[in-house]
Amino acid sequence: MTQKAIEFHNISKKFKHAQYYAVDKVNLSIEEGEFITILGSSGSGKTTLLKMVNKLYEPSQGSISLFGEDIANIDSIRLRRKIGYVIQQIGLFPHMTIAQNVATIPKLLQWNKKKINDRVAYLLNLVGLDANDFMNRYPSQLSGGQQQRIGLARALAVDPKIMLLDEPLGAVDAITRLSLQEELLRIHGGLNKTFLLVTHDINEAFKLGSRVVIMNSGKVSQFDTPRNIVANPADEFVYSLIESSRSQEQFWEGLR
Structure with a gap:
């Protein structure tokens, strides 16, 4: 029986002198063993959200639990080593x-x-x-x-039971990136670990994620399986992401 690996409880982050929240009242529940991808454009809050899990950033409000334990009660160095x-x-x-x-x-x-x-x-x-x-x-x-x-x-x-991956494939070439995506899926499939991966690439997010968190302006626009997101986009932002990917497909089809 799986348990909750990571839970975000009304989590927000506002940096000093910033006008807006980088992460704004996020609530998420992630099961042990899931491969979760966090998708969004630059400034959407995806990396900030990830870095609060291992306390590289402290939240302005709310709490994060790992396997039921509030990370505020865990020493930062001990937490990061796990x-x-x-x-x-x-x-x-x-x-x-x-x-x-x-x-x-x-x-x-x-x-x-x-x-x-x-x-x-x-x-x-x-x-x-x-x-x-x-x-x-x-x-x-x-x-x-x-x-x-x-x-x-x-x-x-x-x-570790939890793996945080912050755009790990962003600096490699396209062919190597595809190969490493397959490698990540293979490794995750053979290990009972929870993966949380940040990306700005919709194809990568939908290929790797058992569920996808789509962020926009610090908020979660949608959190669901890739299939459900494509079938029922929650708002205009999610719809525009899907349409942008489809337009790329049409471009390649036109070159055949």
């Missing part, structure tokens, strides 16, 4: 080998050497990179897509 976090810029340490990069948090937690080595090898193979070939390389020796896979492996290192 949540995987992947960003577009990746942030690998250039002077460290791939194995050392992936092992960063396990070493801080003082895992023994064998446990760390076994975990690193497992994770590299999980993200589609041969451990024997990649362990001793450095980030500069990898392509952008390979570096992104290492970032994902590092985020999975301590087996």
Whole structure:
């Protein structure tokens, strides 16, 4: 039986000197094991919402619960070590080998050497990179897509129940992006983890998300399955997103 992994209770965020709320009275309930995508244009509040889950931003009002526990009562460092976090810029340490990069948090937690080595090898193979070939390389020796896979492996290192992914594929080329989307679906399908992924790409959001949060001006316009959103867009903004995607399809059809 699944349980609630993440719950947003009337959550709002207003930055200092800002005129408007970046996130405005959001209420969401996410089941354990779901792959949730958050879709919206720049300034819609999607990344702000994500960063409040691991307390990189503190809410102005409301609360967030992980597995029934209010994160306000959890030490920030302890919380972040229990949540995987992947960003577009990746942030690998250039002077460290791939194995050392992936092992960063396990070493801080003082895992023994064998446990760390076994975990690193497992994770590299999980993200589609041969451990024997990649362990001793450095980030500069990898392509952008390979570096992104290492970032994902590092985020999975301590087996977190929740993965936060902030436009993780935004900086890779279109072909690599499609490949990594398939990789994300495969990895999520084999793990009982809750994925929360931010994107501005409607095709990516609808391909990856079991349900999609569509945000506009800090508010949730719609939260539903891709099929239900397409069949019943909740407002003009959602309708315009769908129509923009359809117009792109028509463009490609016209080139055949």
